[in-house]
Amino acid sequence: MPSAVSGERVTIYDVAQAARVSTATASKALNDTGRVSLETRDRIKRVARELGFRPNSLARSLTRKRSFTVGLLTNDTYGRFTLPLMAGISEGLIDHGVSVFLCAIGDNPDLARIHVDAMLDKQVDGIIATGKRIDRPLPVDLAHLSVPVVYALMAGPRDGITLVPDDRQGAGDAVRHLLAQGRQRIVHVTGPSEFDVVHERALACKQALVEAGVSAEDNVLFGSWSEHWGHQAVDVLWSGAEKPDGIFCGNDQIARGVVDALRERGVNVPGDVSVVGFDNWEIVAKETRPPLTTVDMNLKELGRQAGLALVRLVNGEAVETGVWKLPCSLIIRSS
Amino acid sequence: MPSAVSGERVTIYDVAQAARVSTATASKALNDTGRVSLETRDRIKRVARELGFRPNSLARSLTRKRSFTVGLLTNDTYGRFTLPLMAGISEGLIDHGVSVFLCAIGDNPDLARIHVDAMLDKQVDGIIATGKRIDRPLPVDLAHLSVPVVYALMAGPRDGITLVPDDRQGAGDAVRHLLAQGRQRIVHVTGPSEFDVVHERALACKQALVEAGVSAEDNVLFGSWSEHWGHQAVDVLWSGAEKPDGIFCGNDQIARGVVDALRERGVNVPGDVSVVGFDNWEIVAKETRPPLTTVDMNLKELGRQAGLALVRLVNGEAVETGVWKLPCSLIIRSS
DNA sequence: GCCATATGGGAAACCGGTTTCTCAAATTGA
DNA sequence: TCAATTTGAGAAACCGGTTTCCCATATGGC
Incomplete structure (x- = not known):
């Protein structure tokens, strides 16, 4: 019945x-x-x-040899970059009935191995690898897996697919914005010089200045990714002879430190000096006084694209290999 | 061969x-x-x-009727709470061979329904529900599912299992710490009064003060969870007659605002006023000047416990229902 | 009216494991 | 020495779907 x-x-x-x-x-x-x-x-x-x-999805997967499941591997313990990315991936894949296993593996190779094996046992159709350090690989080799791999915010192999924000364009936009504000003495306060992105952004900064016919000599200060460094950098800059009127920072935390330090010195932002950050970490950027103009890496969109690229790979469709640079957006606030 | x-x-x-x-x-x-x-x-x-x-895990799951997979449902778009929780869950479950599907569903009921259905189709053994608002349910009913559900940082049904930090103990510790510093005029600057935790913490604060024989009248200021509110609160407090010498804040962002505002007023922290925050959001707490003493909710451990509780449920073992309050830790820094 | 073709639907094999049940051989007991 | 029991291993059913192949019937052409 x-x-x-x-x-x-x-x-x-x-x-x-x-x-x-x-x-x-x-x-x-x-x-x-x-x-x-x-x-x-x-x-x-x-x-x-x-x-x-x-x-029953399991039964179907068994015959179809497709689990409609992908793995997301990250060593970003903090979630600053992973969660927006994850949201984008999930959003892009849900229409395809694909779910996402998330694994935070830190820097532990054994743990990484275990998680990757668990994923493969569960027959994931593909893997997305991501991390906070674009130039540092995950502590596990994904090159010879039986499933396709897409790299996001992380260096993949030459013949693989890697999605990263277009740091060059983002940094260029930031600097051009400063120039458009009539700023002429522009410096770049950024993170540790061991990071690839640091050089990428610094180069783009220089290039934009040169194109505008503005001096770009000795205008980059390397430090750490912290507010503290932002303060220090202002100390250094304001002890010099020629003070800048525009500061482009390597991330929002540095920018926050810079803005705070300037206020404390009685320097008006954006009256005397304009500041632009990078990341659009809203919790930092919006609470800076004044709210920070900054570059958004559009991580959610990047995640969406990464997810879609992966399903195309899984479906055996041709996908252009190499590094995909996705546009950044300048978010203009009051700084 | x-x-x-x-x-x-x-x-x-x-x-x-x-x-x-x-x-x-x-x-x-x-x-x-x-x-x-x-x-x-x-x-x-x-x-x-x-x-x-x-x-092949799929084949095994089919007969065993156990997928060794659980779903994590969150409406925390930011990842502030979800990611540490996720890390804990994952850590607690990997030994059991269990993987985690992560779904960020925001506040969209349709999306929530789709994701829950997808999870059930994939035969998850159980679901962990979490959110940033402890007193707001997810936009989907999980009460009558065929799989067990554990609630973390979120109100579950009476006969369910809910894991939350022990806000009362955490807040009490914070206030007792202030008292131990010799502070006598202690106020509590916290978030919106619609939040359950706000009242929980305020109550614990009052109680600790009363126990110590210290005045606890009119000493709670409700506002928002932002730095901005921290600034405003200091304005209010310092325009009054009797200024506090100890401030317990509802979260680290408020505390950061308070500390910044005090410094700008020339009030020394911790010389003149001691400040304690809540959350131990390191990115905020460590960069505050001086670094913030704050309450850590031990979210990773909470996640671990949530995961283990869920597998026990899945295994049909008896698990005590109701609300589990897990201890918070006071992280003493310089404020 | 008869053969070739198209159509709708079902039997059975399959995916990759687990589990029950059966049975022959080995061991034990009297 | 012979029956009763234990032991080791395999055949087959099963989990819940998908897919191939085959067959009966309906349709069309001449």
């Missing part, structure tokens, strides 16, 4: 029986494949709906 | 064939179940190892 059996899940067998067909026909009808009359198809679909049939 | 076939995954069938036994025996040997001679068991295990056999 076809009726809503409580507790137990409804299987395709139940549907088939209720519709008086075989499971084969039921399957074909529900998936719009094979040869089934329109009449029968509709009837089966109706019955399935009435019974509240939901196919 | 048993040999390392490249590309294709090794199945239990391959192992059985190479060891000249049936798949039934192979399965039993590898799982240490059934009746197999020690000799045969060892041989099969050795062969499996040599072939690099890794069981």
Whole structure:
């Protein structure tokens, strides 16, 4: 008797029986494949709906050899970059019925190995690797896996697919914004020189200045990614002869430190000096006084693209390899 | 011929064939179940190892009716609370071979429904629900699911299992710390009064003061969770007659605002006034000048416990229902 | 009216494991 | 020495779907 059996899940067998067909026909009808009359198809679909049939994804995956599941591997313990990325991936993939395993592996190679193995055992269709250090690989080799891998915010192999923000464009926009404000003596206060992105951004900064015919000599200060360094940098700059009127910072925390230090010195922002940050970490940028103009890396969109690129790989479609640079946006606030 | 076939995954069938036994025996040997001679068991295990056999988790899940997978549902778009929690869950569960699907659903009920359905289709063994607002439920009803649910940082049903930090103890410790510094005029600057935790913490604050025989009248200021509010609160407090010498803040951002405002007024922290925050959001607390003394909610440990509680539920073990309050730790820095 | 083709649907194999049940051989007991 | 029990291992069913292949019937052409 076809009726809503409580507790137990409804299987395709139940549907088939209720519709008086075989499971084969039921399957074909529900998936719009094979040869089934329109009449029968509709009837089966109706019955399935009435019974509240939901196919067991595991069983389907077993035959299809597709689990509709991907893994996201990250060594960003803080979540600053991972969560927006994750949200984007998830958003991009949910339409494809794909779910995401998230694994935070820190810098522990053993843990990384365990998690990757667990993912492969669970038959993930692909893996997205990400980290906070673009130039540092994950502590595990993903190059020879049986599933495709996409790298986001992280250096992948030459013949792989890597998605990163276009730091060059972002930094260029930031500097051009400062120039448009009429700033002429522009310095760049940034993070440790061991980071690739630091050089990327510094280079773009210089280039934009040169293009505008503005001096770009000795205008980069390397330090750490902290507010503290922002303060220090202002101390250094304001002890010199020629004080800058525009400061482009390597991230929002540095910028916050810079702005605070300037205020404390009685320097008006943006009256005397304009400041631009990088990251658009709203919790920092919005609470800076005045709110910080900064570069947004559009991480959510980057995640979406990474997810979509991965499914295309999984589907065997051709995907252009190499480094994809996704545009950054300048978020103009009051600084 | 048993040999390392490249590309294709090794199945239990391959192992059985190479060891000249049936798949039934192979399965039993590898799982240490059934009746197999020690000799045969060892041989099969050795062969499996040599072939690099890794069981297909999907196939196993299908028969065992356990997917060794749980879902983590969150409406915390920012990751501030979710990621540490996630790390804890993951850490607690990896030993059990359990992986975690992470879904950020925001406040969208439709999206929530879709993700929950997707999880159920993928046969998750259980779900952990979490959010940034402890007193706001997720925009989807999880009460009548076929799998167990554990609530973390979020109000669950009466007969469910809910894990939250012990706000009362944390707030009490914070206030007692201020008292121990010799502070007598203590105020509490906290978030919006619609939040349950706000009242919880305010109450604990009052109680600790009363116990110490210190005045606790009109000493709570409700506002928002922002730095800006911290500034405003100092304005209010310092325009009054009797200025406080100890301030306990509802979160680190407020505390940061308070400390900055005090410094700008020339009030010395911790010389004239001691300040304690809540959350131990390191990025804020460590960069505050001076570094912030604050309450850590031990979210990672909370996540671990939530994960373990869930597997116990899944295993049908008895688990005490109700609200579990996990201890907070006071992190003493310089404020 | 008869043969070739198209159509709808089902039986059975399969995905990769687990588990029950059966059975032959080995061991034990009297 | 012979029956009763224990032991080791395999055949087959199963989990819940998908897919291939085959067959009966309906349709079309001449």
